[in-house]
Amino acid sequence: MTYANRTNHLKAEGAYAVLAKAQALEADGREIIHFEIGQPDFDTFPNIGLAGIQAISNGKTRYTPPAGTPAFRRAIAMDASKRRGIEISPEQVVVGPGGKPHIFFPTLALVNPGDEVIYPNPGFPTYEAMIGVAGGKPVPVPLVEENNFSFDLDIFDKLINEKTKLIIINSPSNPTGGIIPKVDLEHIAAAAKKYDYWVLSDEIYARIVYDGIGDAPSIYALPGMAERTIIMDGFSKTYAMTGWRLGYGIMPKELARRVGLLLTHSVGSTAEFTQDAGIEALTGDQAQITSVIAEYEKRRNIIVDGLNSLPGITCQKPQGAFYVFPNIRGLGKSSDKVANWILEEAGIALLPGTSFGEYGEGYLRLSYANSIENIERAIEKMSKILK
Ligand SMILES: Cc1ncc(COP(=O)(O)O)c(C=O)c1O
Numbered sequence: 001m002t003y004a005n006r007t008n009h010l011k012a013e014g015a016y017a018v019l020a021k022a023q024a025l026e027a028d029g030r031e032i033i034h035f036e037i038g039q040p041d042f043d044t045f046p047n048i049g050l051a052g053i054q055a056i057s058n059g060k061t062r063y064t065p066p067a068g069t070p071a072f073r074r075a076i077a078m079d080a081s082k083r084r085g086i087e088i089s090p091e092q093v094v095v096g097p098g099g100k101p102h103i104f105f106p107t108l109a110l111v112n113p114g115d116e117v118i119y120p121n122p123g124f125p126t127y128e129a130m131i132g133v134a135g136g137k138p139v140p141v142p143l144v145e146e147n148n149f150s151f152d153l154d155i156f157d158k159l160i161n162e163k164t165k166l167i168i169i170n171s172p173s174n175p176t177g178g179i180i181p182k183v184d185l186e187h188i189a190a191a192a193k194k195y196d197y198w199v200l201s202d203e204i205y206a207r208i209v210y211d212g213i214g215d216a217p218s219i220y221a222l223p224g225m226a227e228r229t230i231i232m233d234g235f236s237k238t239y240a241m242t243g244w245r246l247g248y249g250i251m252p253k254e255l256a257r258r259v260g261l262l263l264t265h266s267v268g269s270t271a272e273f274t275q276d277a278g279i280e281a282l283t284g285d286q287a288q289i290t291s292v293i294a295e296y297e298k299r300r301n302i303i304v305d306g307l308n309s310l311p312g313i314t315c316q317k318p319q320g321a322f323y324v325f326p327n328i329r330g331l332g333k334s335s336d337k338v339a340n341w342i343l344e345e346a347g348i349a350l351l352p353g354t355s356f357g358e359y360g361e362g363y364l365r366l367s368y369a370n371s372i373e374n375i376e377r378a379i380e381k382m383s384k385i386l387k
Helices: 014-027 046-057 070-084 101-110 125-133 153-159 182-195 253-264 272-283 287-308 335-346 372-386
Strands: 093-096 116-121 137-144 164-170 198-202 229-234 247-250 364-367
Touching: 014 335, 046 272, 070 093, 070 229, 070 247, 070 272, 093 101, 093 253, 101 125, 101 164, 101 198, 101 229, 101 247, 101 253, 116 125, 116 153, 125 137, 137 153, 153 182, 164 182, 182 198, 287 372, 335 364, 335 372
Parallel strands: 116 137, 116 164, 164 198, 198 229
Antiparallel strands: 093 247, 229 247
């Protein structure tokens, strides 16, 4: 049997492989503390869950227009306009099952075989996977610790050329938690206009930001960028809705039409009761988000201090998302070896930085969507094996 080449490069996400290994150890009776999976440990807020249940009771269980219900697209446009400080119309909004479709479908709609696509490395693995499916050439740009894990702009400048079709950015970032500062966004935007390329801005963590700095800045709001930018956003992280599968893209109308057609012929539509829950998420009480972020911030401070107290490890204090990306070069072993060793010896599941690309070598990623008690126990266990 033979298969189409376009799936040859696909790999499982590293987090699932580590989770499977950790679960095998748990099945043998070992206690494992989990820092590998990037999802909130909070339940979906009750008002949102209730809105979904009510929608099912009211028979909202049928197909909807592929790009989303008019009411939901309107609610997203209003919320996004307010947050990004720029007018966004409902026709620019495309709804889908999760944030991931808004990486996949715009990439398919924009990238021709051979086109170059610049993306962050270490970065969310779906970017490279989807560039490959579209037949594009993946061009990684290193994120550098010295620059708070923003792009290395010198390398970026050398990689852009006439063949560049799309650049993917993610701020705050998975896996580093870093935020791309406005000056760097301005640099990327200036190059986008000069070389006439598109920007896909993954803003799924835009509201999970600490130290009172407000939402992370969006490249979409910079002059001349709305016509060439796709915002990818969703409900999984901010509203603890990973399993609901609800996300959206914001893009110029013609691209929205094309992405809508890709949705028509692939997923068909997103569940209507899920979309109704999304309306409640956007228009209901937002105070719950503030308290969840305050809790993440406490955990971030504890995990960063704890990691910095360990020999051979240094850890920056990221200002967004719920990840830390400690530097483990001082241990003198590869990320993969260190991650395995910590799992086997200390019973702590975390990811090697290389799960996010080759420039993640020398780092680990921990998701601190876990209790303070577990974070403190994990640091204690790690300090025992590291001393
Ligand atoms: C950076 C980034 N983008 C997109 C997604 C996908 O989100 P969703 O679960 O809504 O598809 C994730 C989820 O881990 C992520 O970390």
